[in-house]
């Protein structure tokens with residue numbers, strides 16, 4: 056197991072990706088992705104369906120093993136057979152499109168579970184923190200509801216609180232609003248924006264261009280496994296140069 | 309997890325009122341009992357009685373004039389012996405179920421192991437015993453297991469009924485193993501991924517997240533298996549265990565009256581039906597309930 060890189064300091068990139076490749080059989084999904092994130096950065100990854108966005112962010116917390124290249128999280132190499140995956144995942148939280156809450160546990164229990172079982176923290180302290188997190192995602196009063204009794208938007212906010220309960224340094228969001236109806240999208244976006252404003256380092260895969268423009272410090276456009284173009288939102292949306300970016304933006308805006 | 313629909317018994321439609329009231333009473337009873345009750349009614353029992361009387365009547369008609377005692381009297385006379393045999397059937401089914409479930413659960417978990425030899429080995433054992441006729445397994449146990457086990461300081465006797473129990477536990481084990489594997493694999497992969505991304509280890513994921521959700525999915529097929537096992541315990545009569553079928557055979561031999569055959573075996577049927585039917589009903593109700601919930 057690799058211990059965290061002792062030479063890493065917070066003024067270096069918190070996530071550093073270099074030439075990440077990944078194939079599923081014959082299909083090459085990632086063809087050399089590179090990206091740097093400093094602590095507190097919020098970036099959005101956009102691109103057509105099947106371009107490898109999910110695969111890329113799943114490589115960051117080692118849910119999907121990459122084939123070659125390097126991803127360093129706080130200086131720790133992810134592409135290393137001796138990687139302590141569990142240690143990595145304590146630092147990197149992830150929220151999924153399908154919420155994936157544990158249906159046999161209440162909202163509060165969903166949030167409390169990982170800190171108690173994984174971090175072995177004191178139950179009372181965890182509960183206090185969990186209740187605060189549920190308040191933070193504005194779900195007061197829903198603590199004892201089961202996921203099946205909550206709306207999609209509410210479930211997704213519980214899922215965000217559940218990830219935050221591990222006190223991660225980085226949050227990955229994979230199209231977290233894609234399964235929601237338009238009315239509930241907003242309540243989830245408000246929660247994410249609040250996180251971003253508090254200085255959480257976030258990578259967001261999203262189709263919500265308006266939201267991306269508002270919260271992202273940097274936008275990456277991927278297509279067929281490569282980053283075609285990237286830049287700050289102010290210039291990205293108005294001065295896209297690559298024809299593929301232009302076409303995508305014209306379709307989606 | 310949605311709450312199962314609870315019949316509250318409120319309706320505006322006059323035609324539905326009697327039914328609604330009945331459902332409401334039933335829901336109330338189930339709430340008190342903390343679970344679904346088998347929906348047994350007096351008429352089920354009546355049917356059973358009718359079969360018995362009918363078969364008794366037919367037998368009576370077939371009988372000669374020199375009948376010493378009526379068929380019903382004969383059944384009553386032998387009932388303690390027959391019921392003792394039946395209790396033996398139940399005991400064997402219980403024991404075989406306990407052993408089969410314990411070993412089968414371990415085997416099922418081995419089937420989802422990440423180690424290929426463990427996974428393949430348990431898969432093979434499971435498939436082998438699942439696709440073997442129960443009676444053949446029973447015979448193998450009868451003839452392969454010793455009649456006693458020598459531990460050096462003590463010998464454990466292995467009477468026939470213990471061997472039969474083990475023989476029946478083998479197919480139960482294999483079926484439980486498949487039930488466990490199937491239930492685990494039927495959960496959406498998102499559950500594993502969410503747990504993984506929260507830094508749960510595989511073992512923790514399995515015990516804290518996956519298996520608790522599986523219990524509900526496993527319960528109906530497991531109860532179904534138990535009902536089948538109970539009915540299969542009569543196979544033990546073939547290898548000479550003194551269970552109900554054997555006892556019935558002995559009683560009939562002692563009476564030596566052919567007209568008793570049908571009533572006596574009808575009585576056996578009725579005993580098994582009375583025991584297994586409620587299990588089947590309950591299983592169906594659980595199935596329906598969890599279908600709504602999941």
Ligand SMILES: Nc1ncnc2c1ncn2[C@@H]1O[C@H](COP(=O)(O)OP(=O)(O)OP(=O)(O)O)[C@@H](O)[C@H]1O
Pocket residue numbers: 079084103104105106107108109110111230
């Ligand atoms: N486990 C897998 N096995 C095989 N192929 C996969 C697997 N996961 C993803 N793929 C393939 O990789 C490609 C990229 O998938 P990915 O989910 O990363 O795309 P995406 O950009 O997230 O798309 P979307 O916007 O639809 O979510 C797709 O063609 C997909 O079919």
Ligand SMILES: [Mg+2]
Pocket residue numbers: 108109110229230
């Ligand atoms: Mg995706």
